[in-house]
Amino acid sequence: MSGAATLRVEQLGMSFGGLKAVDQVDLEVPAGKITAIIGPNGAGKTTFFNVVAGFYAPTAGRVLIDDEDVSGLPPHKVARLGVARTFQTTQLFPAASVLDNVIVGRRLHTRSNVFDAVLRSRRHRREEAESRENALEALEFTGARDLADVLVANISQEARKRVAVALALATEPRVLLLDEPAAGINPHETEGLTALIRSVAVERGVTVCLVEHKMRMVMDLADHVAVLNYGKKIAEGPPAKIRSDPKVIDAYLGADHDA
Amino acid sequence: MGSAHVRRAVALGVPLVLAILFPLLVNNPYLVSVAVSAYVTAIAVYGLNVMLGYTGQLSLAHAGFYGIGGYTVGILTSDYGFSFWLALPIALAFTSLLGHLIGLAALRTRHDYFAIFTLAVGVMIVIVIERWESLTGGTDGLIGIPAPGSIGPLSFTSLNSQYYLALAFLVFTIYVVWSLMHSLVGRTFLAVRNSEELARAVGIDAGRTHQLSFVISAALAALGGGLYAAFSGSIGPDVGDVPMTFNMLVYLMIGGVASLPGPLVGTILIMGLMQALQAFQEYTLMILGPILILVVVFFPGGLAGQGKVLFERLTRREADQ
Numbered sequence A: 001m002s003g004a005a006t007l008r009v010e011q012l013g014m015s016f017g018g019l020k021a022v023d024q025v026d027l028e029v030p031a032g033k034i035t036a037i038i039g040p041n042g043a044g045k046t047t048f049f050n051v052v053a054g055f056y057a058p059t060a061g062r063v064l065i066d067d068e069d070v071s072g073l074p075p076h077k078v079a080r081l082g083v084a085r086t087f088q089t090t091q092l093f094p095a096a097s098v099l100d101n102v103i104v105g106r107r108l109h110t111r112s113n114v115f116d117a118v119l120r121s122r123r124h125r126r127e128e129a130e131s132r133e134n135a136l137e138a139l140e141f142t143g144a145r146d147l148a149d150v151l152v153a154n155i156s157q158e159a160r161k162r163v164a165v166a167l168a169l170a171t172e173p174r175v176l177l178l179d180e181p182a183a184g185i186n187p188h189e190t191e192g193l194t195a196l197i198r199s200v201a202v203e204r205g206v207t208v209c210l211v212e213h214k215m216r217m218v219m220d221l222a223d224h225v226a227v228l229n230y231g232k233k234i235a236e237g238p239p240a241k242i243r244s245d246p247k248v249i250d251a252y253l254g255a256d257h258d259a
Numbered sequence B: 001m002g003s004a005h006v007r008r009a010v011a012l013g014v015p016l017v018l019a020i021l022f023p024l025l026v027n028n029p030y031l032v033s034v035a036v037s038a039y040v041t042a043i044a045v046y047g048l049n050v051m052l053g054y055t056g057q058l059s060l061a062h063a064g065f066y067g068i069g070g071y072t073v074g075i076l077t078s079d080y081g082f083s084f085w086l087a088l089p090i091a092l093a094f095t096s097l098l099g100h101l102i103g104l105a106a107l108r109t110r111h112d113y114f115a116i117f118t119l120a121v122g123v124m125i126v127i128v129i130e131r132w133e134s135l136t137g138g139t140d141g142l143i144g145i146p147a148p149g150s151i152g153p154l155s156f157t158s159l160n161s162q163y164y165l166a167l168a169f170l171v172f173t174i175y176v177v178w179s180l181m182h183s184l185v186g187r188t189f190l191a192v193r194n195s196e197e198l199a200r201a202v203g204i205d206a207g208r209t210h211q212l213s214f215v216i217s218a219a220l221a222a223l224g225g226g227l228y229a230a231f232s233g234s235i236g237p238d239v240g241d242v243p244m245t246f247n248m249l250v251y252l253m254i255g256g257v258a259s260l261p262g263p264l265v266g267t268i269l270i271m272g273l274m275q276a277l278q279a280f281q282e283y284t285l286m287i288l289g290p291i292l293i294l295v296v297v298f299f300p301g302g303l304a305g306q307g308k309v310l311f312e313r314l315t316r317r318e319a320d321q
Ligand SMILES: Nc1ncnc2c1ncn2[C@@H]1O[C@H](COP(=O)(O)OP(=O)(O)OP(=O)(O)O)[C@@H](O)[C@H]1O
Pocket: A016, A019, A021, A039, A040, A041, A042, A043, A044, A045, A046, A047, A048, A088
């Protein structure tokens, strides 16, 4: 089940009462490529991720992973089908070490149950050792291995971003959704994170879909950009074309004027 | 051999040796019987801790499951002539099943709503126990529950033998909880407690995890309750009533939520203290209230949490010298 998958949404809609946070969106996120979703605040980007990852059941349309319909499945099932995500306000398990955090990402690849735990079965010992090894490998890949034994509470904001990516990668995703991975870190750190995200797609062969406000990062990274505004997709194309699209400029200026 | 190993051996070995020698050291049947009640209650408090400490939900039906375990053992052994050793596993299985069914409904909610839902369940359990007189003896309860039958040469009629049986079940309970929490399952529990959202995002079925925690918690309550019934020879509805849950909650909070020694430390300390202050029984809450507040304010990790900090500080200093 490994290898990149294509994420496709068809006529996707998500309404909260009367508010259409995502409205009739058609989008294809091609396998192994980096696709960015941009748009002003409140455009529906996070909601889009929440629907794709199963946190909300769409009120219209479908979500497909390699042509398998996952619409309406709960998040843990979507994760098991190979969709991992990070959160806009970086989420990690507090009061636990970095390694213990990332090991949790291996749970979906293990089968040990209560009886294995109490009887300390051979399966449990094997799975625990494998989980630890795979988690360390994910930390190595994201450049956070040195922090393995440090409490999450005691690491920098940038390190948290990397650990969050390691946790997502530990699940061995086919599609990785990153919600503003570079929010709150400085330009130098952003460059490092940009390189990491590129290597996730290139070296690991994972499909990346990223929401980001930092335009330089988007232009550097993305193979393809989609623009949301008021829940609707208003433009789509290669970064260079998007940058000069009058509709996109309008959407951003309009948002600025409102603010 | 690292000093961590030595520390762990001391932390486990010293209390265990003291517990084994306790009846001989005190040579006082009254104190031994207090210890038996404390161990049996502590087993149930471990169950409460599995839910509250490790998956983060407060079940106020906990004493209800303790009562159901106790009544199941009592009814099967005194009315139907079952051996205690058969009745106990049946009580565990029955209570677990009931816990599972209640969990299916109760775990549609979380946190405050879950606590209130289970409070209602706890109240209903007591009503059923009180009203179903033909089975449970109503408000009078059940009397004449036989002590656990012998296993080979081991008989459990004397107080000291019951003490060791209670101790054995307590050690078993602590082992089960320890092994659970040092496992992939335990990691799943803590993940769900710490962030259900993130846990779900990495493929953990949070609903099933809460359900499992609830069933284990109910089973441990039933184990405590079953032992209680057989040791005390009688059981009444107050044993499964909501105030009993609040007592257990106080023991847990004073001992230390989410700590392994916490349930035992809190239960022994407070049950012991209450026995010592029996003359002031009407003022129980006036005494427990301030103690609870002081502990929560000054030692948020409970006394066991604080003890651990002290213990590590002391042993580390020795190791450094
Ligand atoms: N659970 C919810 N219930 C009601 N409204 C919601 C909910 N989630 C999001 N919304 C609304 O949907 C709209 C889109 O929000 P969303 O968080 O998806 O925007 P966004 O593009 O991620 O914005 P930002 O760039 O600020 O993160 C907003 O108007 C928001 O208030």
